Amino acid sequence: MKVDVLLGLQWGDEGKGKIVDVLAPQYQVVARFQGGPNAGHTLEFDGHKHVLHQIPSGIFRTDIQNIIGNGVVLDPIVFRREIEGLAKFNLDLKKNLYVSKKAALILPTHRLLDAAYESAKGESKIGSTLKGIGPTYSDKIARQGLRVGDILSARFREKYQKLVEAHRVILDFHQFDYQDLLPKAEADFFAAVEFMKEFALVESEYMVNEALERGQNILAEGAQGSLLDIDFGSYPFVTSSNTMTAGACTGLGVSPRQIGEVYGIFKAYCTRVGSGPFPTELLDETGERMRQEGREFGSTTGRPRRCGWLDLPALKYAIMINGVTQLVMMKVDVLNIFDTIRICTHYRLPDGTVTEQLPHDLCDTDVEPVYRDFGGWQQSLDAIHGFDELPAGLAAYVEFLENELKLPIRFISTGPDREALIHRETPKLVG
Ligand code: GDP
Ligand code: IMO
Ligand code: MG
Numbered sequence: 001m002k003v004d005v006l007l008g009l010q011w012g013d014e015g016k017g018k019i020v021d022v023l024a025p026q027y028q029v030v031a032r033f034q035g036g037p038n039a040g041h042t043l044e045f046d047g048h049k050h051v052l053h054q055i056p057s058g059i060f061r062t063d064i065q066n067i068i069g070n071g072v073v074l075d076p077i078v079f080r081r082e083i084e085g086l087a088k089f090n091l092d093l094k095k096n097l098y099v100s101k102k103a104a105l106i107l108p109t110h111r112l113l114d115a116a117y118e119s120a121k122g123e124s125k126i127g128s129t130l131k132g133i134g135p136t137y138s139d140k141i142a143r144q145g146l147r148v149g150d151i152l153s154a155r156f157r158e159k160y161q162k163l164v165e166a167h168r169v170i171l172d173f174h175q176f177d178y179q180d181l182l183p184k185a186e187a188d189f190f191a192a193v194e195f196m197k198e199f200a201l202v203e204s205e206y207m208v209n210e211a212l213e214r215g216q217n218i219l220a221e222g223a224q225g226s227l228l229d230i231d232f233g234s235y236p237f238v239t240s241s242n243t244m245t246a247g248a249c250t251g252l253g254v255s256p257r258q259i260g261e262v263y264g265i266f267k268a269y270c271t272r273v274g275s276g277p278f279p280t281e282l283l284d285e286t287g288e289r290m291r292q293e294g295r296e297f298g299s300t301t302g303r304p305r306r307c308g309w310l311d312l313p314a315l316k317y318a319i320m321i322n323g324v325t326q327l328v329m330m331k332v333d334v335l336n337i338f339d340t341i342r343i344c345t346h347y348r349l350p351d352g353t354v355t356e357q358l359p360h361d362l363c364d365t366d367v368e369p370v371y372r373d374f375g376g377w378q379q380s381l382d383a384i385h386g387f388d389e390l391p392a393g394l395a396a397y398v399e400f401l402e403n404e405l406k407l408p409i410r411f412i413s414t415g416p417d418r419e420a421l422i423h424r425e426t427p428k429l430v431g
Helices: 016-026 076-085 108-124 133-141 148-152 156-173 182-196 204-213 245-252 285-293 312-322 332-337 392-405
Strands: 003-008 029-032 041-045 048-052 065-068 097-100 200-202 218-221 259-267 270-272 306-308 326-330 340-348 368-375 409-413 421-423
Touching (some): 003 245, 016 218, 016 259, 016 409, 108 133, 200 204, 312 340, 340 392
Parallel strands (some): 003 259, 326 409
Antiparallel strands (some): 041 048
């Protein structure tokens, strides 16, 4: 048995939550391997819309063990709020939710540090979600962070105070005004830590590997997207974890030999929240129509998402670094209204060279997208259930992409609901 990985191929918000929820019944375990409350994964079914931040998107399916892996940075306050938000669904969370003792703890001061660093950056700010992600991963790498397992230690308060003292020095250096904010945040934090102790805190690497030995199927759920990866994204406008397939190995404690299918999730266009390069961004009325039609406003922060046409060089790069085996194309319905639909096939560099490769620093290189235009289909996709029923314009769009990407598109998503999905029953052999 293998661990299948599902991740975003763009700048996040591709629709990962929806597809994890759709695929979850095929798995016994769903596990988040990186990121934290910066994620917002939306699930819609039976008239409910629910956004998950730290809890894996398999949680609404019965008999699935949902694991928050060691690679995650976990905020106990957000954890508590999420659990309380799920109360109305009558889920057996004490039985179906497990948290790695090795997951990193987000402290209230990590959130304050995030804000202090962002304001110090001024114009060049990352556009962080301000959930404390960067500072928490920094402390982990600096070997001074706290982990979930530490909350069980008699010395937890002492360890906490020691780290907070170090944070205060930095906050004072930045002249960040935090004294009034901290007492309430700390009270909430310690109450949430007590709340967390009622849940299953586990050695999740054993859980995952033992599940594999028992022949169970595991789905590793990625957060953010490949172009936000700390190593391969548009650095420094990235998040602070490895969002790619390799992150599932370090974030769950599984060997690369155990990785099976890799589901690459992408929108039929592109969006990005926060700052950083975005070659195909549309700053005009077309971009605004995309934003309105796709309801492109952040699930975590409510910020308007920047919108643009599909970017093939970036998508091919993401497929390459992740070893994607199956593609899922999301939000195709959003393109229903356009009479012309564009795909960026290449970049033109400042010296005139045309390339399919990403320059090593997208921030410092002005690339001009080279587009290929497709006729739109301008019709609703609601009544379509099979690939053989696709309107001609969409069929041509799909065929072009499958040939370029040398991979089958396994699902086409046509709306937010669980049911709004076109499934290719017999996989097409491509390439
Ligand atoms: P994630 O972070 O990758 O899980 O994605 P988000 O949940 O942040 O953003 C995706 C948004 O698009 C959510 O509001 C979904 O409900 C919505 N969505 C997902 N699939 C589709 C689709 O095929 N069509 C449309 N119109 N909306 C979709
Ligand atoms: P999901 O899992 C979209 C972006 C932020 C910012 C940058 C760094 O829902 O796809 P951070 O808070 O991580 O320090 O922010 O990354 N970002 C996301 N954008 N979807 C996400 O998650 C994101 N998580 C972080 O907007 O530009
Ligand atoms: Mg999201």
